[in-house]
Amino acid sequence: MPVSEPVDVDLVLVGGGGAASLVLAALGRRRPDVRVAIVDPVHKRGQDRTWAFWGTPGTFLDPLLSASWDEADVVTPGGRRVLPLNPLRYAMLRSAPLYELAGQAEKDLSAVRVTAPASQVLDDGERVLVTGPDGVPLVRAGWALDSRPRPPRRPGRTSWLQHFRGWWLEADGPAFDPGRAVLMDFRTPQPARGVSFGYVLPVSDRFALVEYTEFSPAVLTGDEYDAALRGYAGLLGLDLTSLRVREVEDGVIPMTDGPFDSHPSPRVVRLGTAGGATRPSTGFTFSAMARQAEDVARAVAAGRPPVPGPAYPARHRWMDAVQLRALDRGLVDGVAFFDRLFARNPAERVLRFLDGTTTLREDLALMASTPLLPMTRAAFGDAVARVRR
CATH class of the missing domain: 3.50.50.60 (FAD/NAD(P)-binding domain)
Known part of the structure; x- marks a missing residue:
C-alpha cells in the first residue's frame, strides 16, 4: 500500500x-x-x-x-559414492x-x-x-x-562466489531416478582456479533440476553456463533433443x-x-x-528483543576461512579435498558441519581428515593475514 x-x-x-x-x-x-x-x-x-x-x-x-x-550421490572421475543421510534427509x-x-x-x-x-x-x-x-x-x-x-x-581475505545455472528439464518418458539425488558430480571440466560440479535433483522420473555450479572468483557468461550444462547433460547420458527446458535458474552467492x-x-x-x-x-x-x-x-x-544467535560458531567461520584460503591459493585440489572429506567421515557429520551444528569433537575429527600439511600452511597464512590487517 x-x-x-x-x-x-x-x-x-x-x-x-x-x-x-x-x-x-x-x-x-x-x-x-x-x-x-x-x-x-x-x-x-x-x-x-x-x-x-x-x-x-x-x-x-x-x-x-x-x-x-x-x-x-557424490561422483568423481574415480567413481560414485552413495551417501546414506539418515537421520537427516536432503530436501x-x-x-x-x-x-x-x-x-x-x-x-x-x-x-x-x-x-x-x-x-x-x-x-x-x-x-x-x-x-x-x-x-x-x-x-x-x-x-x-x-x-x-x-x-x-570489509572485504574478505579471500572472496569467491558460488555461481550457477540450472535447467528444469521435462521428458515425455522416464529419464530420471526420483529416488536418488546427485549432491556433487565433479566429472565436469575443472576451472583453472576454483571447483566445478553438476548436480541433479529429480522431482519425478520425468522432471528434474539439472545444474552446473562453480566455486570460483568470477562469474561466467550465459553462453558459458549453457555450454557447461550441455556438457554435463552429456555426462549424464541425457538426450537434450528429447527434453524440454521448462525453467532456467541463475544465482550468485558470496563465499567470503x-x-x-x-x-x-x-x-x-x-x-x-x-x-x-x-x-x-x-x-x-x-x-x-x-x-x-x-x-x-x-x-x-516471549517479549524479548528479536535478535537471533550467531548463524555459525566462530570456530566454523575460522575453518571456512582456512578452507577458502587453501582452495584459492592452490594448496589443495578442490575435487580431491571434497572427495576425501566424504570418504573419511560419516556423511551425516559432514552435512551437519556444513549446516553449522557439529560439536567441537566432531570438528576436530573433520580437520584431522583433511590434508595436514596444506591445511596447516593455509591456517598459518590466514593467521598472518589477520595480524597484518
Missing part, C-alpha cells in the same frame, strides 16, 4: 524474500500480539528460486517440499509454497505491506524509521529486520571470510546473507536462515 504518513508498528521486515518469508511463517505459527509491517517494492510470488538443504523430517516445511531423498523447497505460507501468515498477523523500496533504515536507539526514495517516511517501528543483500563490512554485520545498530538486525547466514565454504544459506527465523519468532513471542 502507498503511504502518506509512516505506519507505526512493533516490527518491520525490510525486504520480502526467503529470509523474511521464513520469519513471517514462524511468527504465523506463534501468533504473537505484535504489529508487523513488510517493506518491499515487489510482493514475492511464484517460482523464482529453489532451495536445497539438509534437515530432520517432521518440521512445518514437510508439506511444502517438492522432493526429498534419504541418500545422495528441495521451491519458492512458491513458502511465499504462499508467508502470505497466509501475513493475513493472520494483520501485517501491513508497503510496496515501496526502502532507502534508509535510521535507528535512534529508541525507534527505527524506514524511509523510501527522497527520504519519504514509510514505517516507524520498534525493531527492524533487514534482509536486503549487501556486501560484508569478510565479516557481515548482523546487528549494526541497537534496533536493527540483519538476516539472510546480509546477517551472515551464507556458509563461506559452500554458499549454503537456507538452514541458517530458518534458524534465524525461529530465533526471532521465539524471542518476539
